[in-house]
Amino acid sequence: MRTWPTIMNRILKPALAGLICLIGFTPLAIGADAYKIGGLFSVTGRGSFLGDPEKKSMEMAIEAINQAGGIDGKLLETVIYDTEGDPQKAVSGISRLINKDEVIAIIGPSNTPPSLAVKSFAERAGVPLISCAAGITITQPVTPWTFKTAQSDAQAVSAVYAHMKGRNIKTIGILTVADSFGESGKQQLLSQAPNFGIKVVCEESFGAKDTDMTAQLTKIRKEKPEAIVCWGTNPGPAVVAKNAQQLGIDIPLYQSHGVASPNFIKLAGDASEGIYLPTGKILVAGLLPETDSQKPVLQKYIQEYESRYQQPVSGFGGYAFDAVQLLAKALKGADGDRNKIRQALENITGHVGISGVFNMSETEHNGLSPEAFVMVRIQNGTWALEP
Amino acid sequence: MQELLQYIFSGLTNGAIYAVIALGFSILYGATRLINFAHGEFVMLGALGLITLWQGLKIPLAIALVLAVLGVALIGFLFERLAIRTVSRPEPIVLIIITVGASIFLRGVGMLVWGKDAHSAPAFFSFAPIDVMGAKLLAQSIWILVVVVALTFALHAFFKKTLVGKAMTAASISKKAAWLTGIPYEWMILLAFVLSTATGAVAGVIITPITMCSYDMGTLLGLKGFCSAMLGGLGSLWGALAGGIVLGVLESLGAGFLSSGYKDAIAFGLLLAILYIRPSGIFGAKDLHRF
Numbered sequence: 001m002r003t004w005p006t007i008m009n010r011i012l013k014p015a016l017a018g019l020i021c022l023i024g025f026t027p028l029a030i031g032a033d034a035y036k037i038g039g040l041f042s043v044t045g046r047g048s049f050l051g052d053p054e055k056k057s058m059e060m061a062i063e064a065i066n067q068a069g070g071i072d073g074k075l076l077e078t079v080i081y082d083t084e085g086d087p088q089k090a091v092s093g094i095s096r097l098i099n100k101d102e103v104i105a106i107i108g109p110s111n112t113p114p115s116l117a118v119k120s121f122a123e124r125a126g127v128p129l130i131s132c133a134a135g136i137t138i139t140q141p142v143t144p145w146t147f148k149t150a151q152s153d154a155q156a157v158s159a160v161y162a163h164m165k166g167r168n169i170k171t172i173g174i175l176t177v178a179d180s181f182g183e184s185g186k187q188q189l190l191s192q193a194p195n196f197g198i199k200v201v202c203e204e205s206f207g208a209k210d211t212d213m214t215a216q217l218t219k220i221r222k223e224k225p226e227a228i229v230c231w232g233t234n235p236g237p238a239v240v241a242k243n244a245q246q247l248g249i250d251i252p253l254y255q256s257h258g259v260a261s262p263n264f265i266k267l268a269g270d271a272s273e274g275i276y277l278p279t280g281k282i283l284v285a286g287l288l289p290e291t292d293s294q295k296p297v298l299q300k301y302i303q304e305y306e307s308r309y310q311q312p313v314s315g316f317g318g319y320a321f322d323a324v325q326l327l328a329k330a331l332k333g334a335d336g337d338r339n340k341i342r343q344a345l346e347n348i349t350g351h352v353g354i355s356g357v358f359n360m361s362e363t364e365h366n367g368l369s370p371e372a373f374v375m376v377r378i379q380n381g382t383w384a385l386e387p
Numbered sequence: 388m389q390e391l392l393q394y395i396f397s398g399l400t401n402g403a404i405y406a407v408i409a410l411g412f413s414i415l416y417g418a419t420r421l422i423n424f425a426h427g428e429f430v431m432l433g434a435l436g437l438i439t440l441w442q443g444l445k446i447p448l449a450i451a452l453v454l455a456v457l458g459v460a461l462i463g464f465l466f467e468r469l470a471i472r473t474v475s476r477p478e479p480i481v482l483i484i485i486t487v488g489a490s491i492f493l494r495g496v497g498m499l500v501w502g503k504d505a506h507s508a509p510a511f512f513s514f515a516p517i518d519v520m521g522a523k524l525l526a527q528s529i530w531i532l533v534v535v536v537a538l539t540f541a542l543h544a545f546f547k548k549t550l551v552g553k554a555m556t557a558a559s560i561s562k563k564a565a566w567l568t569g570i571p572y573e574w575m576i577l578l579a580f581v582l583s584t585a586t587g588a589v590a591g592v593i594i595t596p597i598t599m600c601s602y603d604m605g606t607l608l609g610l611k612g613f614c615s616a617m618l619g620g621l622g623s624l625w626g627a628l629a630g631g632i633v634l635g636v637l638e639s640l641g642a643g644f645l646s647s648g649y650k651d652a653i654a655f656g657l658l659l660a661i662l663y664i665r666p667s668g669i670f671g672a673k674d675l676h677r678f
Contacts, residue, residue: 046503178648204647209607211404211598214397215642215650222390235505235599242507242597246516247393247523267507267599 035071035336037062037327038097039080040090040108040118041132041320047085050110053317054132055080056309057301058107061324064304071331083109090114091121098125104336107323108132110316112180119146128342130327132319135184139365147345147365149322151280151355151372153181156257157188159278159373160229161196163386169227169252173202173220175213175240177232185231185256201225206236213243227251233258238267245271252276257373260315265381276386278373280355282315287385288374293352301354318354325353326360389521394643395636396519400528400597402635403535407590408612409619409627410538411583417546417622418559418579421482425466425490427609429584431497433459433591434600438506448511456588463584467577490605497602505599531593538589539628542582546624555579614658620668629669 039058042051062076070076079101081093090109097103098121105128109115112135119138122129122145131138131148138148164172174189176182182205193200202223204216217240220228228251230240237259244253253275255264260279265272281288285298301321305313329351330344348367351358356372375386411426433455440451470485471477514526546552558565558575566572590612594600611634619630634654641653661668 049503206647207607207651209604210650211594211604211608212397212401215394215639216647218390218393218397219643219647235507235601238505238507238599246525248516263504267505269507269509 033073034075034077035331036077036079036101036103037324038094038101038103038106038108039078039320040083040093040097040106040110040114041080042085042110042114043080043082045084045086047111049314050132050316051083051085051108053305053314054108054110054320057305057317057319057321058324060304060308061321061328065324065328071328072333072335074336076328079103083111083114085111085114087114087117090118094118094121098122098127103127104338105130105327105331105341107320107327110319112138115148119143122146126338128327128330128338128345130323130345132316132323135180136188142363142365145342147326147360149326149353149355149358149366150319151257151368152366153185153256154188154192155368155370156278156373157185157192158370159375160254160256160276161192161198162370163276163278163375164198164227164254165196167252170197171199171201171223171225172227172229173204173223173225174200175204175206175216175220175228175230177208177236178205179208179232181233181256181258182231185258189229189231206232206240208232208236210236211239213240214247217243217247217249221247221249225251227254229254229256231256231258234261234264235267238264238272241268241271241275260376265378272378272381275378276375277378279376279383280315280318280372281374282313282318282354284374284376284383284385287383293357294354297352298354322353322355322358326351326358390643392520392522394639396522396524396528398636398639399632400525400531400635401639402615402632403528403531404590404594404608404631405611405615405634406535406628406631407538407586407593408608409615409631410542410624411586411590412613412616413619413622413624413627414542414586415579415583416616418555419576420559421479422486422613422621423580423583424483424486424609424613425493426583426587426612427605427607428490428493428497429459429463429587429605430591430594430608430612431600431602431605432462432493433588434595434604435497435501435506435591435602436588437592437595438508438600439501442506442508452592455592456585459588459591460581460585463580463587464577466584467580471580472573472577490609494602494605497605501602503602505601507599508595510596525597527597531597534589534593535628535631538586539624542586542624551578611654614654617658617668618661620670623668623670626668626670633669 041055043055062078066075083090083093097106107130110132112133115131115133115138123143129146132150134150136152136154176186202220206213206216230237237255255275255277257278260277260283281294282298288295302313326348329348330341334340334344346360346362348360356368358367360367376383377386415421415423436458437451437455440446440454441448470489510527512526516523516525546556554570555575558570558572562572615630615634616627619626638650638654642650
């Protein structure tokens, strides 16, 4: 039979020790004089081309703020978890950020599916979430606590159509990849076409790993459109460019911002000549006119990133950089109150960032306009700015 | 008419690639009754190997082609020696699962060596596309078709006319009888692996100039090749050739006249139909039993 001393020894003592630990250490953990900001990025895995520069940009931006004395006398502290691009890992990451680390705001995730997966957690806990993913469904419809800094495909489509309108193109054939990026692009292409007086005469799709798109291009050519729009991420669009050249198709070919990287030119080779595409301004920062308000911001970011990490800047790190800058503005005077931060984020207007000029409001949690994109043409293996 | 011709040209090119991959499945199945699910990965190794040798190390094209195929054949040799031969109880299901494992392993190795980005190579010849009644036929497509037909003839001659080829066929019909007549059974299986992976590499090197190559290209190509081999009848060389071409042309016509969204559905729907109506495939032996 168990005696009292044994129970005391076996159960009560450890329990008491645990209690003392809790009381003793909790104030230490949250009592530090710093604002904790969470980060959720796909640092490894398929989406690492997004998450890796985003993590680096966030750390760089936070360090700069801390060196300048922090915000309202408080330093910023980052807690970053890797989502590997996986919605489930993102959900467990955000739970840890909210419950264990007790952060006051979260930046990320890098991709659309994880962003949609964690959105409801941020909403329920009342933590401002600034996503770095492109999907328009993240901030439309608007929910109180979710924001995003990346341009949406809706704006890219508007930029493409505005360019076509300027060249008097009235009929187009579209060729989209059969994944979430292509499907979302296709919806935007179809729904915005009437606003620009454009008619989609043929819609085709291709598999992300298909090796030949001649059949689709032949079918589009039969309908005699004035231009072709291809919406996808590498390598499919490069195959489309090659096939179009082989078939001798001489109408303009437009690609999406999904291939706006030097790698596309490398993959498609000669076939990339003359292709039009929308891109964030970071790719062509050096070519922008001096009157562009974003030019100094972009050049400063590029120079700092490249000298700090000794690698060329990518088009994606800017999403996290913008998120930190917006958050820093919102944190000022909010005294760490999450709801005040949220309201301050909504009231930011005219913020010149990497991805564009942000004008947030109660009904607009992305705040970018189609001007966030510029149209470029590939010429002699490099980008040329289109008027 | 112009469109129809273009669909057929495009289908023939794709079909020829499927056919070379199907040949690899058939050679191995004919000799060992085994299906190698890592076959697509050997196609990937051939394609990316060629890009590294030719574009990266600047080795002349002809030598790079031979080296890439020989290199992959060597990997096939090691695969048989290290992963297949060492199995203590070589039951079909165990071996098939080993090949599935090998495919995941090789894809991982490919990702580490070549990274996640796609790679591309310029065309082998710089001839302008040939214009046939408005439809464009690429020089590259003609060369792929020639390679496929030549390869099938060469393999046919090997299995029917040479002693080694006949010995391989014999060993696959009856292991014990072959052993009694003095055929080194184990060597025949090894040879089948080497031949099969080498044809996989051939498929890889001939498609590099027409498409993008990445570490994960093997999965879908392997499936399409397997589909073609089943269609034509596993184990039959001419069946593999016919199966590949039929699949490629049907896919292309389906994409052109129905919808490009159904391209893969057509291929795999066809496979289901064939397995249902004629389990042994178009050219397959009648006594093939389902498993």
